[in-house]
Amino acid sequence: MTQIKLTTPLSDDVVEKLRIGQRVSISGKIYTGRDAAHKKLVELLEQGKELPFDPKGQIIYYVGPTPAKPGKVIGSAGPTTSYRMDPYAPKLYEVGLKATIGKGRRSPEVINAMKEFKGVYLTAVGGAAALIARSIKEAKVIAYPELGPEAVRELVVEDFPVIVVNDTLGGDLYDEGIKIYAAK
Amino acid sequence: MGNDVMESFKQSYEKEVSLTGKEILQQLVENAEIACEEKVPMCQDTGYAVIFVELGQDVRIEGGDFYEAINEGVRRGYTEGYLRKSIVSHPLERKNTGDNTPAVIHTKIVPGDNLRIIVAPKGGGSENMSAFKMLRPADGIEGVKDFVIDTVRKAGPNPCPPVVVGVGVGGTFEKSAQLAKEALLRELGEKSKHPDIAKLEEELFEEINKLGIGPQGLGGRTTALAVHVEIYAAHIASLPVAVNLNCHAARHKEVVF
Numbered sequence: 431m432t433q434i435k436l437t438t439p440l441s442d443d444v445v446e447k448l449r450i451g452q453r454v455s456i457s458g459k460i461y462t463g464r465d466a467a468h469k470k471l472v473e474l475l476e477q478g479k480e481l482p483f484d485p486k487g488q489i490i491y492y493v494g495p496t497p498a499k500p501g502k503v504i505g506s507a508g509p510t511t512s513y514r515m516d517p518y519a520p521k522l523y524e525v526g527l528k529a530t531i532g533k534g535r536r537s538p539e540v541i542n543a544m545k546e547f548k549g550v551y552l553t554a555v556g557g558a559a560a561l562i563a564r565s566i567k568e569a570k571v572i573a574y575p576e577l578g579p580e581a582v583r584e585l586v587v588e589d590f591p592v593i594v595v596n597d598t599l600g601g602d603l604y605d606e607g608i609k610i611y612a613a614k
Numbered sequence: 615m616g617n618d619v620m621e622s623f624k625q626s627y628e629k630e631v632s633l634t635g636k637e638i639l640q641q642l643v644e645n646a647e648i649a650c651e652e653k654v655p656m657c658q659d660t661g662y663a664v665i666f667v668e669l670g671q672d673v674r675i676e677g678g679d680f681y682e683a684i685n686e687g688v689r690r691g692y693t694e695g696y697l698r699k700s701i702v703s704h705p706l707e708r709k710n711t712g713d714n715t716p717a718v719i720h721t722k723i724v725p726g727d728n729l730r731i732i733v734a735p736k737g738g739g740s741e742n743m744s745a746f747k748m749l750r751p752a753d754g755i756e757g758v759k760d761f762v763i764d765t766v767r768k769a770g771p772n773p774c775p776p777v778v779v780g781v782g783v784g785g786t787f788e789k790s791a792q793l794a795k796e797a798l799l800r801e802l803g804e805k806s807k808h809p810d811i812a813k814l815e816e817e818l819f820e821e822i823n824k825l826g827i828g829p830q831g832l833g834g835r836t837t838a839l840a841v842h843v844e845i846y847a848a849h850i851a852s853l854p855v856a857v858n859l860n861c862h863a864a865r866h867k868e869v870v871f
Contacts, residue, residue: 497696558645613826
């Protein structure tokens with residue numbers, strides 16, 4: 431299947447062209463964040479403060495990696511389940527975030543936010559954490575080191591493979607899959 | 615990850631009708647090979663350390679607190695093994711303990727003079743999709759099937775399908791949940807020793823794989839790798855059912871002293 435190559439930061443134009451089911455390979459800087467970090471990020475936004483990184487055009491990868499072994503940039507680093515970040519995600523799309531990477535379904539509120547603010551939701555293969563780590567070339571903690579695996583990291587990725595699950599039109603790849611393969 | 619899971623991936627690959635599904639199963643095999651070769655975790659969620667202890671009644675443990683010794687093992691294993699520390703000390707304050715302790719420890723006293731320890735790290739994503747229900751005795755086997763299938767359907771892509779489905783039926787509230795967890799310790803596809811329950815497992819396996827959820831929930835016929843059901847005596851008023859989902863990282867190892 432053909433792959434669309436994207437480099438961060440992403441523009442609205444590029445994001446609006448993406449459609450559910452498309453394979454995308456991402457290169458450039460992306461940011462990590464999961465439960466505890468999202469709570470802190472959204473608290474900062476509510477207080478009118480700046481985030482540890484500029485979210486405009488950026489991607490957040492929902493991941494808490496294992497510690498890097500000596501000589502490695504990162505440990506195993508597959509996606510975590512995304513619905514836990516649903517209470518926070520609309521606010522981040524609103525301030526310019528263009529994509530999130532995780533696994534599993536998003537809430538109607540997040541899907542609406544992606545339509546309204548031109549964002550997408552991408553999935554990486556859950557559990558393929560050792561394979562995925564190969565496309566991560568650099569990693570550094572940029573905020574909340576006290577959160578351990580949940581700290582915010584800036585990653586440099588090369589051809590990081592994902593699939594579009596929700597696009598700016600409100601499509602949902604999970605619904606389509608079941609429609610095709612459920613036994614009648 | 616055991617050979618049983620690897621074998622199961624390969625068998626599922628042959629049977630899977632979705633191309634995306636096949637592609638994902640292949641990536642899971644490749645991932646497991648890389649993990650094995652580089653000695654890194656196959657999944658970043660290296661789990662809650664769930665430990666099952668079978669303590670022979672003739673064994674005498676000396677020189678300290680047995681549970682503290684287990685926690686010390688977890689502490690060293692997760693630190694020296696570069697595994698992720700995924701435990702927060704208080705469920706609401708949520709501060710990471712930094713060494714993946716404490717473990718969840720289940721102890722059983724058994725005849726003999728052996729000590730058997732099973733370590734079964736359990737991922738949070740699939741644990742979160744697990745469910746429990748008190749059915750009425752009148753709901754019977756159909757009620758059990760509906761609840762198990764409904765739990766897998768509702769979980770959809772979230773627990774990283776293909777999943778292993780552990781089911782506990784009977785006992786009390788907590789007993790059924792523990793049975794469901796123990797069901798996950800079986801070798802994949804090993805059938806229940808009760809013929810009627812083995813048949814139930816087979817029927818559930820077929821029905822679940824008709825849901826269309828598929829690998830990673832992106833559509834396909836490989837939603838479950840196995841369904842294991844454990845049963846126990848029940849109260850005349852009760853039919854408790856617990857469903858404990860496990861992702862394809864169905865990890866467990868044991869040692870006997």
